[in-house]
Structure formats: structure tokens, C-alpha cells
Amino acid sequence: MMNKEQYLLYFIMGSNNTDKDPEEALREAVQGGITCFQFREKGEDAREASGKKELAQRLQVICREAGVPFIVNDDVDLALELGADGIHAGQEDTPLRDIKKRCSGSMTVGVSAKTKAEAEQAVQDGADYLGAGPMFATSTKEDAEAPVGPETVRMLRQSGITLPIVGIGGIGTENAASVMEAGADGVSVISAISRAPDIQQAAQSLRNVLR
Numbered sequence: 484m485m486n487k488e489q490y491l492l493y494f495i496m497g498s499n500n501t502d503k504d505p506e507e508a509l510r511e512a513v514q515g516g517i518t519c520f521q522f523r524e525k526g527e528d529a530r531e532a533s534g535k536k537e538l539a540q541r542l543q544v545i546c547r548e549a550g551v552p553f554i555v556n557d558d559v560d561l562a563l564e565l566g567a568d569g570i571h572a573g574q575e576d577t578p579l580r581d582i583k584k585r586c587s588g589s590m591t592v593g594v595s596a597k598t599k600a601e602a603e604q605a606v607q608d609g610a611d612y613l614g615a616g617p618m619f620a621t622s623t624k625e626d627a628e629a630p631v632g633p634e635t636v637r638m639l640r641q642s643g644i645t646l647p648i649v650g651i652g653g654i655g656t657e658n659a660a661s662v663m664e665a666g667a668d669g670v671s672v673i674s675a676i677s678r679a680p681d682i683q684q685a686a687q688s689l690r691n692v693l694r
């Protein structure tokens with residue numbers, strides 16, 4: 484199970500989020516100080532089946548060596564096969580109740596939630612953390628909805644949600660602090676790190692503005 488500090492800089496990446504070798508990209512991000520990693524192999528050119536599993540296994544080794552939690556997006560079978568540290572489910576993905584039935588108590592389960600109702604349902608279903616967003620405009624998630632802003636994090640806190648919350652969507656060094664100030668435990672980032680010319684530097688710069 485993860486402690487709150489591990490959500491501080493939650494990197495998410497799949498092979499189509501970087502022009503670099505994904506393993507090299509993750510190594511640099513780990514060097515730069517990410518505190519958690521989610522393997523999210525989705526969208527155009529995403530690898531499937533054995534290609535996806537092989538890549539996941541290699542990224543999992545990098546995380547294990549660094550003591551960084553390895554979380555799988557959406558694919559419960561893969562998460563279980565790999566013995567991942569956690570799984571992340573979107574609102575349109577496998578219902579949390581079904582995931583919890585299949586996953587041992589030691590697996591961290593995260594849910595996307597942007598409304599009070601979604602958050603309260605997730606708490607009731609036993610979620611360990613919430614991903615709220617998109618905080619700002621993003622072109623990384625093809626079907627991202629309109630940005631909701633950090634005020635959504637503040638609203639969830641004011642609604643009494645005490646679960647760890649990470650903000651996600653369009654986050655970089657210039658706006659990460661506003662997400663933390665709104666009450667998030669961390670920020671989740673894809674392109675500000677995965678598309679950076681110097682990935683290690685990008686991760687380090689984000690760490691520096693977070694704490």
C-alpha cells in the first residue's frame with residue numbers, strides 16, 4: 484500500500500507518449516525524482532498483447548530497482564499477471580467493485596473522479612486514491628473533457644474527501660503549485676516529462692516546485 488508522499492510526482496507514460504526508448508525515458512524520469520509510475524499503453528500506435536506485456540515487464544523492473552510504485556492503467560489482467568503495485572481505473576473502465584474482488588488487499592487501486600458524486604462512490608467502493616482532471620488543457624488524452632481546474636480539488640476537499648488526490652491534465656512547472664495549493668497530494672504528469680528534451684531535468688524541475 485502506498486503512503487501519501489508517494490503521490491507527489493506521479494509520472495504516467497506509454498510508448499506513444501515519447502519519441503525516446505520508453506525504458507530510457509523512464510530511467511531518466513526516475514533519476515529526476517518521480518515518486519510513482521503508471522504504465523498507460525493506450526491510443527494510436529499503442530502496443531498490444533505480448534508487446535504490451537513485455538514492455539510493461541521491463542518498465543516494472545526499472546521501478547522495482549528504484550523503489551518506485553508501478554501502477555497499470557485500466558488493464559486488470561495485466562496488473563494481476565505482473566503483480567503490479569496498483570491499478571488505475573477510469574470512470575468508463577472496469578467498475579471498482581469488480582477490480583477489488585480480483586485484486587489482493589495489498590494492491591493500490593485508483594479511480595478517476597471529478598465530481599463529488601464520483602468521488603463519494605469511489606470512497607464507498609474502496610478506492611485508495613483519486614485522479615482529478617483534466618486540471619488544464621491537454622492534448623495527450625484524445626477524449627479528454629473540458630478542463631475543470633484546481634478548484635475541483637478544492638471542492639472535493641471541501642466535500643470532505645480525505646483520500647489522496649492527484650491532479651492530472653496539462654500540468655507543468657508553471658501550474659503544478661496551484662494544484663498542490665488547492666489541496667492535492669501530488670500531480671500526475673505525462674507530456675511535461677515524457678516529451679521534454681531532458682527528461683531528468685524536467686522531472687527534477689517539477690520536484691523543485693512541488694517541495
Ligand SMILES: Cc1ncsc1CCOP(=O)(O)O
Nearest residue numbers: 621623624652653672673674
Ligand atoms: C490521462 C489523462 N487523464 C486526464 S488528462 C490526461 C492526460 C494528461 O497528460 P498531460 O500531462 O500530457 O497533459
Ligand SMILES: C=C1C=NC(C(F)(F)F)=NC1=N
Nearest residue numbers: 556571595613614649651671
Ligand atoms: C485517466 C487517468 C486519471 N488519473 C490518473 C491518475 F493520475 F493516476 F490518478 N490516471 C489516469 N490514467
Ligand SMILES: [Mg+2]
Nearest residue numbers: 557572573576
Ligand atoms: Mg481509463
